[in-house]
Amino acid sequence: xxxxxxxxxxxxxxxxxxxxxxxxxxxxxxxxxxxxxxxxxxxxxxxxxxxxxxxxxxxxxxxxxxxxxxxxxxxxxxxxxxxxxxxxxxxxxxxxxxxxxxxxxxxxxxxxxxxxxxxxxxxxxxxxxxxxxxxxxxxxxxxxxxxxxxxxxxxxxxxxxxxxx
Numbered sequence: 719x720x721x722x723x724x725x726x727x728x729x730x731x732x733x734x735x736x737x738x739x740x741x742x743x744x745x746x747x748x749x750x751x752x753x754x755x756x757x758x759x760x761x762x763x764x765x766x767x768x769x770x771x772x773x774x775x776x777x778x779x780x781x782x783x784x785x786x787x788x789x790x791x792x793x794x795x796x797x798x799x800x801x802x803x804x805x806x807x808x809x810x811x812x813x814x815x816x817x818x819x820x821x822x823x824x825x826x827x828x829x830x831x832x833x834x835x836x837x838x839x840x841x842x843x844x845x846x847x848x849x850x851x852x853x854x855x856x857x858x859x860x861x862x863x864x865x866x867x868x869x870x871x872x873x874x875x876x877x878x879x880x881x882x883x
Contacts, residue, residue, distance in 0.1 A: 719831055719832075720828070720829055720830070720831065721830055721831050721832040721834075721835055723832065723835055723856055724827055724828055724829065724830040724831070724832075724834075724835060724856075725828060727827045727828075727835075727856065727859050727860060727863065728824045728825075728827050728828030730860075730863050730864070731820055731823060731824045731827065731859075731863050731867075732824055734820075734863055734867040734868065734871065735816075735817060735820055735821070735824075737871050738813075738816065738867070738871050738874070739813070739817075741871055741874045741875050741878065742761065742809070742813060742874065745761065745809065745878065746809075747808060747809050749761070749878075749881050750762045750765075750809040750812075752877075752881065754876070754877045754880040754881065755880075758877075759798055759873070760877070761809070761874050761877050761878075762800070762804075762805075762807075762809060762812055763798040763800045764798070764870050764873060764874055764877075765809075765812035765813060765815070765816050766798050766799050766800040766801075766804045766812060767797065767798045767799055767800075767870065768816045768819070768820075768867070768870055769799065769804070769812070769815045769816050769819055770799060770819065771797075771799055772799065772801060772803075772804075775819065775822060776819055776820075776822070776823050776862075777822050777823055777826045779791055780823065780826055780827070780855065780858070780859065781826070782839065783834075783837045783838070783839045783854075783855035783858070784830075784834050784837055784855070788838050788839060788840055788852065789839050789840065790839070790840045790842075791839050791840065791841045791858070792842070793841060793843045794843075795843060820867075823859075823862075827859050830855070834855060835854060835855050835856035835859075836854050836855070836856065837854060837855050838852045838853065838854055838855075839852065839853065839854075839855065839858060840852055841853055841858060844858075844861070847861075849861055
């Protein structure tokens with residue numbers, strides 16, 4: 719049976735995608751490619767980061783919580799994954815890639831049961847956080863939505879402000 723919590727996570731993720739769209743609305747290619755300061759990512763780099771590694775979809779990692787006992791989820795923070803192929807992509811193409819990635823995640827999460835959401839994984843990146851190194855699938859999905867996506871959407875909003883848009 720589909721969980722109420724799963725439906726809530728799916729809805730929250732879809733809301734974040736709407737917020738992302740609003741944040742990028744009207745941004746030009748030039749502005750999206752511009753870094754607001756040395757060492758900071760452009761909006762296009764952040765979008766590439768949100769698309770993740772070109773090798774594995776986010777859903778594949780989430781599915782491992784359901785299919786394996788306490789899978790190791792190796793996440794490396796701070797990589798933009800801004801390959802030459804992604805550098806050649808337009809803002810619209812990057813946005814669409816992020817949307818596809820997270821729509822797939824929303825569809826997957828939205829169909830989970832409470833039992834599936836309660837399955838644990840091991841995410842060393844979270845060791846020093848309140849969630850801890852062994853989050854449930856629901857906690858991991860919630861962290862991606864509430865912290866990771868929110869943080870990058872906020873950063874893109876700050877880039878927009880810094881560019882006077």
